[in-house]
Amino acid sequence: MSHATLTCDPELLRRYDQPGPRYTSYPTAPQFGPHFQEDMLREYIHRSNEELIPRRLSLYVHVPYCSSPCFYCGCNRIITRDRTAGRRYVERLIREISLAGPLFDRDREVIQVHFGGGTPNFLRPEELRDVMRSLGQQFQLSNAPVRDFSIEIDPRFLNAADIAAYADMGLNRASLGVQDFDPAVQAAVNRVQSVQQTLAAIKACRRNGFRSINVDLIYGLPHQTSEGFGQTLDTVIGIRPHRLAVYGYAHMPHLFKPQRRIDASHLPNAEQRIALLCLAIEKLTGAGYVYIGMDHFALPEDDLTRAYDAGTLHRNFMGYTTHADCDLLGLGVSAISHIGDSFSQNPRVLPSWEAAVDSGHLPVWRGRHLDQDDQLRAEVIQQLMCRGWIDIAAVERRYDIDFHRYFADSLARLQPLVGDGLAVVERSRILATSRGRLLLRIIAMCFDRYLTAKPAAQAAQYSRAV
Amino acid sequence: MSGTEQPPRGIADDGDAFHFCSTCAFSAACLESGYDKSQLRDLHVLVEHIGPFHEGEHIFREGDPFTAIAAVRSGTVKTYVTDHEGREHVQGFFLPGEVIGLNAISQARYPSNAVALDSAILCRFSFPNIAALAMRMPGLQQQLFKLLSLDIGKAALLSGNFSADERMAAFLITLSRRYAARGFSPNRFVLTMSRTDIANYLRLAPETVSRVFRRFQDEGLIHVERREIELTDRKQLETLSSDVLRTA
Numbered sequence: 001m002s003h004a005t006l007t008c009d010p011e012l013l014r015r016y017d018q019p020g021p022r023y024t025s026y027p028t029a030p031q032f033g034p035h036f037q038e039d040m041l042r043e044y045i046h047r048s049n050e051e052l053i054p055r056r057l058s059l060y061v062h063v064p065y066c067s068s069p070c071f072y073c074g075c076n077r078i079i080t081r082d083r084t085a086g087r088r089y090v091e092r093l094i095r096e097i098s099l100a101g102p103l104f105d106r107d108r109e110v111i112q113v114h115f116g117g118g119t120p121n122f123l124r125p126e127e128l129r130d131v132m133r134s135l136g137q138q139f140q141l142s143n144a145p146v147r148d149f150s151i152e153i154d155p156r157f158l159n160a161a162d163i164a165a166y167a168d169m170g171l172n173r174a175s176l177g178v179q180d181f182d183p184a185v186q187a188a189v190n191r192v193q194s195v196q197q198t199l200a201a202i203k204a205c206r207r208n209g210f211r212s213i214n215v216d217l218i219y220g221l222p223h224q225t226s227e228g229f230g231q232t233l234d235t236v237i238g239i240r241p242h243r244l245a246v247y248g249y250a251h252m253p254h255l256f257k258p259q260r261r262i263d264a265s266h267l268p269n270a271e272q273r274i275a276l277l278c279l280a281i282e283k284l285t286g287a288g289y290v291y292i293g294m295d296h297f298a299l300p301e302d303d304l305t306r307a308y309d310a311g312t313l314h315r316n317f318m319g320y321t322t323h324a325d326c327d328l329l330g331l332g333v334s335a336i337s338h339i340g341d342s343f344s345q346n347p348r349v350l351p352s353w354e355a356a357v358d359s360g361h362l363p364v365w366r367g368r369h370l371d372q373d374d375q376l377r378a379e380v381i382q383q384l385m386c387r388g389w390i391d392i393a394a395v396e397r398r399y400d401i402d403f404h405r406y407f408a409d410s411l412a413r414l415q416p417l418v419g420d421g422l423a424v425v426e427r428s429r430i431l432a433t434s435r436g437r438l439l440l441r442i443i444a445m446c447f448d449r450y451l452t453a454k455p456a457a458q459a460a461q462y463s464r465a466v
Numbered sequence: 467m468s469g470t471e472q473p474p475r476g477i478a479d480d481g482d483a484f485h486f487c488s489t490c491a492f493s494a495a496c497l498e499s500g501y502d503k504s505q506l507r508d509l510h511v512l513v514e515h516i517g518p519f520h521e522g523e524h525i526f527r528e529g530d531p532f533t534a535i536a537a538v539r540s541g542t543v544k545t546y547v548t549d550h551e552g553r554e555h556v557q558g559f560f561l562p563g564e565v566i567g568l569n570a571i572s573q574a575r576y577p578s579n580a581v582a583l584d585s586a587i588l589c590r591f592s593f594p595n596i597a598a599l600a601m602r603m604p605g606l607q608q609q610l611f612k613l614l615s616l617d618i619g620k621a622a623l624l625s626g627n628f629s630a631d632e633r634m635a636a637f638l639i640t641l642s643r644r645y646a647a648r649g650f651s652p653n654r655f656v657l658t659m660s661r662t663d664i665a666n667y668l669r670l671a672p673e674t675v676s677r678v679f680r681r682f683q684d685e686g687l688i689h690v691e692r693r694e695i696e697l698t699d700r701k702q703l704e705t706l707s708s709d710v711l712r713t714a
Contacts (some may be wrong), residue, residue: 050660052690053679107673 003290003309007434008278012420014270017464020441021448022294023385024317025343026378027368029336031450036344036367042103044339048327049105051340055327057104057139058112060318061093061131062332064350065122067157070191072179072221072249074256074463076334076348077118089332090127092357094134096331099362101138104329110139111326113171114318115151121158125165132169141170145211146303148173148323155201156193163204174205175214175243181235182228185221188266195235202239212302215241219276220249222266229276230283237287242302245295245319246280248273250463277438293385293440296320313386320386341370373449376401381444388437390430413446490537490563490589492596492609513589515539519582525566526576534590535567541586542658545578546666556667559583559659561641563648565613567593583658628710633668634678635706638688642697653697 021028048054064078065085078085113135115128123131128151135141141149150173151166166174178198179191186192198215205213215236219229236244251267253259268276281291289297290305296319298304307313307322314324317336328338333353336345344367347353356363370378376399383390392403404411414430417423422436423443432443445451486493516536519525525536528547543560557578560566570576571593600607628636646652657664665672682688687703689696697703 050662051692052657052661052664052695053676053683054661105672107676 005434006281006285006291006437008274008281008438009435010271010274010278012422012435013274013277013438015420016422016439016442017270017274018442019464020445021451022463023381023441023444024315024319025336025338026381026448027343027370027374027450028448029343029345032343032345032366032368034366036342036364036369038362038364040342040367040369041337041339041344041362041364044342044344045100045103045327048340049108054105054108055325056142056323057108057110058316058318058321058323058326058328059110059114059135059139060328060330060332060335061113061115061120061135062117062330062335062346063089063115063120063123064118064333065089066117066119066154067122068190069258069261070179071189071258071261072218073258074250074252075118078350083124086123086127090123090130092354093131093332096357096363097131097134097138099357099360100329100331101135104139106140108140108327109142110135111142111144111146111323112148112318112321113141113150114148115171116318117152119154119157120151121153121162125162125169129165129169132171146322148321150175150212152177153201155197156191158197158201158204160200160204163201163208163210167208167210172210173212173214174201174210175216175245176201176241177216178232178236179216179218180221180224180229181232182224184223185228188222188262190261199239202241212242212304214243214245215239216245216247217280218247218249219280220251220268220273222262224268224272224276226272226275226279230279233280233283237283240299242299243304244284244289244297246277246284246297247295248277248464252463281438291437292320293388293437294320308387311387315382315385337367341375343367343370372399375399376406377447377449380407380447384430384432384444384447385440388432388440391428392430393428407447410447414443417443417446492537492591492606513537513591515587516590517541517582517585517587519586519588521582521584523582525580525582525586525588527579528576530576532567532570532574532576532593534592535565535571535596536588536590537565538562539587539589542583543580543586543588544583544659544663545580547578554666556663559641559663559667561644561648564644568614571614583663630668630670630674630678631681632706632710633670634675634682635687635703636710637664637668638695638697639700639703639707639711642700653700655695656693657695658693 062076064076066077066079067081069079113132120128141147149171151171152175155176163174176198177191178193179189180186181193181195183192202213217232217236249267251259251262251264253262253264284297285291288299290300290308292298292304292308292313293315296304298308303322304313304320312322312324314321316328316338317330327340328336330337330346332346333350334346334348336343344364346363347356347365352365353363376395379398380390380395383395395401396403411425414423414425417436418425421433422439424431424433432440436443516525517539519541525543538560540562543566545557545560545566546554547557548554566580566588567576569578596606596610600610641655641657642652645655659667661672661675665675668675670678679688679690683690685699687697687699689698
């Protein structure tokens with residue numbers, strides 16, 4: 001199987017280095033509204049049970065706690081050293097699971113479980129086990145080998161026996177944060193983590209039969225240099241995880257308070273950022289990793305690459321996944337659900353989520369229904385993000401539209417990008433070129449109905465494209 | 467995009483004061499007898515358009531006084547009864563052009579409930595008026611008898627000891643024929659009924675309905691995309707359903 005090439009064109013990347021959504025959903029979360037409440041989520045779940053072949057389920061469990069603040073973080077998390085907070089949180093999670101579980105028909109198999117954070121391994125293995133047990137009681141967890149039960153791990157807070165305990169409770173994938181091994185960078189972002197710690201965690205995962213291991217790196221951090229980051233890349237390539245994510249650091253201190261502790265004068269400039277990204281692409285593709293899309297790379301034999309090759313790759317709030325067409329239920333504070341034609345999100349602040357769960361309610365804060373136009377655009381953007389091209393004929397057939405007429409505005413917005421060689425418009429498809437594949441979200445933005453109105457507001461809300 | 471390939475979303479050609487709807491159950495009989503729609507109006511049997519009824523809204527309920535039969539113009543209608551333990555029993559699904567209320571003709575009250583499964587519009591025919599008209603119009607009378615016997619036949623469709631696969635195949639083939647008879651695509655249509663309703667109607671568990679759909683799909687007999695069904699191996703489905711449909 002040959003894979004599309006990537007071309008790093010620094011001048012072009014710089015020109016298009018503008019803010020934009022990451023399209024883990026369309027419409028994006030800022031479009032969710034408070035009119036969507038618990039009764040509507042219940043109704044969507046009911047309807048999803050009544051489909052001719054109800055979709056399988058994907059469960060996301062959010063653990064908001066971290067023991068120590070990483071200064072680059074833009075996630076929804078709570079810093080504490082109080083381990084009893086974890087126990088109290090788990091008790092409520094189990095309550096939420098027992099409220100939501102019975103709403104789904106019993107023949108709806110759970111093919112994906114993901115613990116994200118925060119730091120899921122802030123919870124003790126026995127606490128995580130209680131959550132898994134509760135999921136097993138309230139849902140039909142799949143026994144198939146392709147099931148995808150994963151956890152995000154901070155290797156700095158991992159005990160020697162933890163991974164074996166995770167494997168024992170059914171987890172088979174892990175994602176480890178690394179960011180950069182350069183000590184100067186680690187000090188500046190308040191995340192000191194040795195190669196040793198990281199390696200020990202990965203070895204434990206392998207020893208315990210995990211199917212897949214992902215490592216997260218970040219470029220654009222303070223004090224980051226091509227030498228230091230290059231070494232990090234070499235080290236990580238030597239470890240050879242199945243998957244790698246290389247995220248661009250988005251410095252938005254007005255939105256994310258912890259980032260205020262990063263001195264902006266120590267950040268690499270736009271040119272250096274792009275050099276770091278190009279270095280990563282060069283080294284990773286040189287080492288045999290396949291570019292999947294957005295920030296993600298995988299080895300050719302990994303499930304993700306196989307799904308990419310087969311055109312069955314899917315993107316949701318957890319990033320890229322091989323399990324297309326699941327209904328997604330988010331559990332825990334701030335978690336997002338995607339049931340049928342709806343998105344909904346739990347309260348982002350802990351006390352609101354706690355209060356809802358304590359009073360026996362599904363904790364819905366906001367959400368939205370996807371109308372026909374949303375569904376159509378979501379599919380177009382999904383195709384772009386997951387395989388780099390839009391199948392015009394398939395979209396026309398499915399939605400009974402004349403693509404060129406329906407998307408006249410989008411195509412007009414796309415025109416300058418075509419002129420710059422980012423995309424090619426053919427009769428039956430629209431294709432991101434090797435230079436455009438690094439700027440998928442810029443291409444996707446042309447098809448986003450909600451972005452055209454107010455570019456100033458976007459700049460404040462979304463991270464930069466590179 | 468070609469119009470015929472589109473799954474019908476329950477849209478019948480709209481009639482007006484002078485023209486019958488294209489799916490009208492009675493238009494052929496009336497025209498044969500020399501009556502067009504404006505003449506029917508003069509005879510004071512003009513049909514009355516009712517609705518739209520929204521999803522879940524009742525058109526009539528069991529025990530309501532029977533005054534009229536009604537033809538579905540667009541949407542889908544489900545009829546059902548509730549037993550003394552409160553369990554629902556689905557009696558039938560009615561597509562555009564089909565007539566509900568026929569099983570009330572022998573009684574003074576509707577013996578079942580009729581509920582819209584999606585946005586439904588109907589034509590209401592006052593029964594005393596249409597019965598009187600039928601006495602003057604042999605074609606119309608025959609058409610009424612035909613509809614009555616079809617209604618009885620429909621109830622017989624799923625009696626008998628058939629496998630889940632056979633019943634499901636028969637259900638799909640029957641729907642396909644009914645859509646085809648009204649000018650819709652026979653091989654691609656939307657099932658507006660929930661899987662619980664289908665299961666109830668076929669006397670199967672909802673899980674079984676989905677299992678059979680999934681297996682049919684794996685075997686290449688159908689393609690399911692949410693509520694939309696495409697019959698991809700019609701011959702095999704006909705074969706599977708032949709025993710059930712012969713009995714009916």
